[in-house]
Amino acid sequence: MANRKIIQxxxxxxxxxxxxxxxxxxxxxxxxxxxxxxxxxxxMVEGVEAQIHRVFQNLxxxxxxxxxxxxxxxxxxxxxxxxxxxxKVNEIMASYFRQPYPARxxxxxxxxxxxxxxxxxxxxxxxx
Numbered sequence: 001m002a003n004r005k006i007i008q009x010x011x012x013x014x015x016x017x018x019x020x021x022x023x024x025x026x027x028x029x030x031x032x033x034x035x036x037x038x039x040x041x042x043x044m045v046e047g048v049e050a051q052i053h054r055v056f057q058n059l060x061x062x063x064x065x066x067x068x069x070x071x072x073x074x075x076x077x078x079x080x081x082x083x084x085x086x087x088k089v090n091e092i093m094a095s096y097f098r099q100p101y102p103a104r105x106x107x108x109x110x111x112x113x114x115x116x117x118x119x120x121x122x123x124x125x126x127x128x
Contacts, residue, residue, distance in 0.1 A: 009065035012058040013037035016113065022062045029066040029124040033079070034058035035116035048085050048117045052092045055120050060096070068124045070097055075123040078106040085117065 007022030007029060015021060015032070022031045036044050036051030039061070045054045063069055078089055086106055093101075102122070112119045 007031075007062055007066045009061050011039055011061035011065070013039045013042060016042075022066055024066055027126040029063070029068055029072075029126075031059055031062050031066075031122045031124065033077075033119045033121040034062070035113060035119045037114065037116075044114055044116060049088060049092065051117050052085075052089055055118055056092065056096045059120060059122060063124055066124065068126060072124040072127055073097070073102040073122050074125050076102045076104045077121050078104065079109045079112060079119040080106065081109060081112055081117050083108040089118065 003026055005024040006020045007024060009021065012021055012034065016037075019032050022029050034055050035058075036054040037058070038045055038054065039058065045051055060070060063073070078086075080086060080089070083106070089106070
């Protein structure tokens with residue numbers, strides 16, 4: 001594709017598989033799933049609250065590398081190994097977003113890479 005651009009930043013964890021951190025196609029950026037890995041140490045942060053914050057920080061870094069921001073996030077997918085943490089996701093999400101909020105799905109899963117407790121991916125659409 002002529003208008004496809006790979007998004008890569010050292011401010012988010014390096015890919016641990018055969019994928020890109022993000023892909024821009026026209027005005028849309030598809031962000032790969034992020035878990036609570038520290039981008040410098042590539043180690044998982046401890047605890048669900050710290051992981052949720054780290055995931056949002058990692059996604060924000062990818063958005064920034066795509067010359068975008070959370071203001072352009074139109075869809076967020078949340079994967080949790082225990083849905084009892086969903087209220088904590090809502091609480092923390094409120095500190096990273098303002099209305100209008102993106103569309104969102106939350107799914108309970110059996111396991112995530114690196115024994116993560118939470119993973120999120122999203123879609124950005126430039127509003128300019």
